[in-house]
Amino acid sequence: KTAGKPIHCRVARKAGEPLVIEEVIVAPPKACEVRIKIVCTSLCHSDVTFWKLKDFPGCFPRILGHEAFGIVESVGENVQDLKEGDSVIPIFLPDCTECIDCTSKKSNSCSQFQFKVSPWMLRDGTSRFTTIDGETLYHFLSVSSFAEYTVVDIANVTKIDPRVPPNRACLFSCGVSTGVGAALKTANVEQGSTVVIFGLGGIGLAVAEGARICGASRIIGVDINTDKFEIGKQFGVTDFVDSNSYGDKPISQVINEMTNGGADYCFECVGMGTLVQEAYACCRKGWGKTIVVGVDKPGALLTFKSLDILHLGKTIMGSLFGGLKPKSDIPLLVKRYLDKELELDKFVTHEVSFQHINTAFDLLVEGKSLRCVIWM
Numbered sequence: 001k002t003a004g005k006p007i008h009c010r011v012a013r014k015a016g017e018p019l020v021i022e023e024v025i026v027a028p029p030k031a032c033e034v035r036i037k038i039v040c041t042s043l044c045h046s047d048v049t050f051w052k053l054k055d056f057p058g059c060f061p062r063i064l065g066h067e068a069f070g071i072v073e074s075v076g077e078n079v080q081d082l083k084e085g086d087s088v089i090p091i092f093l094p095d096c097t098e099c100i101d102c103t104s105k106k107s108n109s110c111s112q113f114q115f116k117v118s119p120w121m122l123r124d125g126t127s128r129f130t131t132i133d134g135e136t137l138y139h140f141l142s143v144s145s146f147a148e149y150t151v152v153d154i155a156n157v158t159k160i161d162p163r164v165p166p167n168r169a170c171l172f173s174c175g176v177s178t179g180v181g182a183a184l185k186t187a188n189v190e191q192g193s194t195v196v197i198f199g200l201g202g203i204g205l206a207v208a209e210g211a212r213i214c215g216a217s218r219i220i221g222v223d224i225n226t227d228k229f230e231i232g233k234q235f236g237v238t239d240f241v242d243s244n245s246y247g248d249k250p251i252s253q254v255i256n257e258m259t260n261g262g263a264d265y266c267f268e269c270v271g272m273g274t275l276v277q278e279a280y281a282c283c284r285k286g287w288g289k290t291i292v293v294g295v296d297k298p299g300a301l302l303t304f305k306s307l308d309i310l311h312l313g314k315t316i317m318g319s320l321f322g323g324l325k326p327k328s329d330i331p332l333l334v335k336r337y338l339d340k341e342l343e344l345d346k347f348v349t350h351e352v353s354f355q356h357i358n359t360a361f362d363l364l365v366e367g368k369s370l371r372c373v374i375w376m
């Protein structure tokens, strides 16, 4: 029995250079926390983004990883809804279930624990990881799943039906839910809609999958990598725009011509201000919606012409975790998967063992993978 005792296990850490697997000590969970045995984790682009930010103060050495599936190993005090042996996914976005936002259908932005990129545990601002030499290791996005065991606050844990295989369950933990949710929940795409997706990485293709489920009749993908069109077809992408092949002509103009005045829904899935402007410029006047899913650098600004914003009847909205409420909406997505409506197999392009975690980074950085599952 490991409950109540520190666990020695292998973790991957480092900044901007290959991750190193070493032994660390994972403390038992404190109040309102659980310790999870990670079964598998997949690589999300945010892991790469923060791995590259090596000059960011105070965040290394750190255990990255936030898209995962695992089994509860032990629970701390005051944990009622989770027990040893439960199948769970950690989710970076807190859901306390009690605050004004968590009890409202209209919000997924918990006000008891406001989401921020913190290197610590949610409630007491400390770490559960130490090296054998006693050095403290930082957490990442409240999850830190590049580890055989991790400690997560109950506000960041969602139970998942154990019938979902581990290498599919982990996808619900971040990227796929984010993209599918952006189409289903944030935008609420209707049947017959025309949708444009800027950026056909894992998130953009998850938006396509969501739009396909909603019955969109046209799904236009925009990317600089032409390989993405063949891949995109499996996700319901009907048209492809190679953004490199129009010279000085703005992509918004290309789309406006293709769609006779603009799309019903545009999704920006890259995190680039100029692309948000392009997306907004080709969603249809009157009712077009632009949904910003991509995350730009901290402090980045968006600018728009005020007349365009105010008087054309268009809407621009942000979407974090696809607008999904972790504890109540994930089971609905899981049901769609079990009913074979939501297709997940096509997202998993690669699977590696933990010792080959750096291969997963290489594949994602080179644009060769969508989701690479890493088995612990």
Ligand code: CXF
Binding pocket: 044, 045, 046, 047, 092, 117, 141, 174, 295
């Ligand atoms: C992101 C969401 C926006 C801030 C950084 C992390 N989440 C997951 O990849």
Ligand code: ZN
Binding pocket: 044, 045, 046, 047, 066, 067, 174, 175
């Ligand atoms: Zn992520």
